[in-house]
Amino acid sequence: MKGNVLVVDDDRDSAEVLCDLLISRQNDAVAVDRGDTALQRLDEGDFDVVITDVRMEGMSGIEVCQKVRASHPDVPVMVITGQADVETAVAALRAGAWDFVTKPLNADHVMAAVARAVDHRRTRSEVRRLRQALAATRPIKEIIGDSPSIRAVTELVGRIADGDATVLITGESGTGKELVAQAVHSLGPRKDEPFVAVNCGAVPANLLESELFGHVKGAFTDARRDRPGLFIQAGRGTVFLDEIGEMPLDMQVKLLRVLQQRSLRPVGGDEEMPFYARVVCATNRDLESEVDEGRFRQDLFYRVNVVTIEVPPLRSRGSDILLLAHHFLKRISERTGKAVTSISPDASRKLLDYDWPGNVRELENGIERAVALARMSEIQVDDLPAKIREHHSTRLVIEGDDPSELVTMSEMERRYVRRVLDACGGNKTQAAKVLGIDRRSLYRRLEERSRD
Ligand SMILES: Nc1ncnc2c1ncn2[C@@H]1O[C@H](COP(=O)(O)OP(=O)(O)OP(=O)(O)O)[C@@H](O)[C@H]1O
Numbered sequence: 432m433k434g435n436v437l438v439v440d441d442d443r444d445s446a447e448v449l450c451d452l453l454i455s456r457q458n459d460a461v462a463v464d465r466g467d468t469a470l471q472r473l474d475e476g477d478f479d480v481v482i483t484d485v486r487m488e489g490m491s492g493i494e495v496c497q498k499v500r501a502s503h504p505d506v507p508v509m510v511i512t513g514q515a516d517v518e519t520a521v522a523a524l525r526a527g528a529w530d531f532v533t534k535p536l537n538a539d540h541v542m543a544a545v546a547r548a549v550d551h552r553r554t555r556s557e558v559r560r561l562r563q564a565l566a567a568t569r570p571i572k573e574i575i576g577d578s579p580s581i582r583a584v585t586e587l588v589g590r591i592a593d594g595d596a597t598v599l600i601t602g603e604s605g606t607g608k609e610l611v612a613q614a615v616h617s618l619g620p621r622k623d624e625p626f627v628a629v630n631c632g633a634v635p636a637n638l639l640e641s642e643l644f645g646h647v648k649g650a651f652t653d654a655r656r657d658r659p660g661l662f663i664q665a666g667r668g669t670v671f672l673d674e675i676g677e678m679p680l681d682m683q684v685k686l687l688r689v690l691q692q693r694s695l696r697p698v699g700g701d702e703e704m705p706f707y708a709r710v711v712c713a714t715n716r717d718l719e720s721e722v723d724e725g726r727f728r729q730d731l732f733y734r735v736n737v738v739t740i741e742v743p744p745l746r747s748r749g750s751d752i753l754l755l756a757h758h759f760l761k762r763i764s765e766r767t768g769k770a771v772t773s774i775s776p777d778a779s780r781k782l783l784d785y786d787w788p789g790n791v792r793e794l795e796n797g798i799e800r801a802v803a804l805a806r807m808s809e810i811q812v813d814d815l816p817a818k819i820r821e822h823h824s825t826r827l828v829i830e831g832d833d834p835s836e837l838v839t840m841s842e843m844e845r846r847y848v849r850r851v852l853d854a855c856g857g858n859k860t861q862a863a864k865v866l867g868i869d870r871r872s873l874y875r876r877l878e879e880r881s882r883d
């Protein structure tokens with residue numbers, strides 16, 4: 432199989448010999464005499480294989496391996512070593528070399544190795560192409576919502592998607608932080624590269640470092656081979672560090688260093704390697720108070736908090752609740768084949784009044800359950816989970832100007848009475864005083880409230 436080969440060697444004569452050999456066997460070949468030039472050429476042209484000498488002025492062949500592996504993980508690198516130089520060969524393989532050839536070069540051996548490498552590279556590219564084609568048929572998950580607070584989020588995502596700045600996404604559980612992280616990835620130039628997510632709270636503390644930064648063979652008992660970490664696997668895509676607030680303090684120190692230097696060292700390794708992925712973090716904790724309480728490093732907080740996206744809780748998004756409910760309704764009934772197409776006005780009212788501690792995820796689950804229970808094509812109050820059905824709203828401020836959201840005077844009064852009573856710790860005398868009514872009127876209002 433003929434390929435396009437990049438030869439890296441500071442000895443012009445041997446580079447020329449190798450190029451002539453490759454070209455005589457129907458390959459294309461280009462020679463450069465420095466590692467950094469090679470990396471530039473890789474960025475510009477479509478090479479199938481890199482063949483590099485080891486000892487060179489500036490960047491060594493081993494470094495070339497590491498850098499190519501990080502920046503162009505599809506392109507195999509072959510290293511030219513001296514015949515008896517086993518150590519270099521091993522170092523090269525550790526650094527991610529695909530193969531090595533020994534000097535003096537044997538034309539047939541070299542050509543067979545090149546053919547294997549070209550084949551390997553074409554297969555990988557094909558897999559990648561198919562994966563991308565598949566991704567393209569899967570539409571980017573849309574962020575549903577029309578409220579000012581969610582529009583502010585999507586507008587901000589649009590503005591920062593093109594850049595490289597580290598992003599911190601905050602918000603209560605279930606508000607859509609991961610969805611926002613995916614939007615940052617898929618609206619920018621990294622969209623065809625991997626989006627790699629890791630939940631920092633779910634990976635055992637002792638494995639997190641190797642998960643993120645990889646390890647070399649022998650770094651610990653189970654490390655039977657080199658394994659690149661997620662930062663490298665993400666290539667030029669995005670690493671999503673979910674629940675970063677759960678990261679142990681010693682890991683925070685290491686992450687800070689990696690983010691500052693834009694390079695990392697696999698566990699047990701002694702070579703630094705650069706990484707090219709964008710880092711997006713999310714947390715449902717209040718990181719500033721975590722900093723105050725010494726659970727999160729302040730320097731790391733500043734480092735990840737370059738751009739912050741605050742995803743608002745669902746209860747402050749007004750009639751987005753109904754937009755989302757209908758969105759999920761459509762999706763779920765399509766998936767289950769059950770023709771439930773609408774939500775009754777009373778059930779809609781209940782959805783709007785509820786305070787959604789579990790946010791969008793709770794709404795999605797609620798609708799899923801309601802579809803399963805629905806006896807008609809319309810969801811009724813009875814189909815909703817008890818928590819939602821029986822909830823008495825205490826919302827005093829209603830955002831948005833959708834008439835279906837607005838409530839009567841007596842409903843507002845009822846909510847206010849309840850809020851004041853709560854604030855007074857249930858003390859009715861005190862509550863009556865705050866409300867400026869006598870105790871008897873307060874009792875009467877409370878009875879009215881309990882009648883429905
Ligand atoms: N605005 C939205 N439009 C459409 N779907 C949404 C929206 N927000 C959230 N979702 C959906 O709700 C579910 C929960 O969202 P997601 O997992 O992104 O939340 P999260 O903030 O990461 O939650 P957690 O803190 O629990 O990890 C997902 O299925 C997501 O697709």
Ligand SMILES: [Mg+2]
Pocket residue numbers: 608609673
């Ligand atoms: Mg999440």
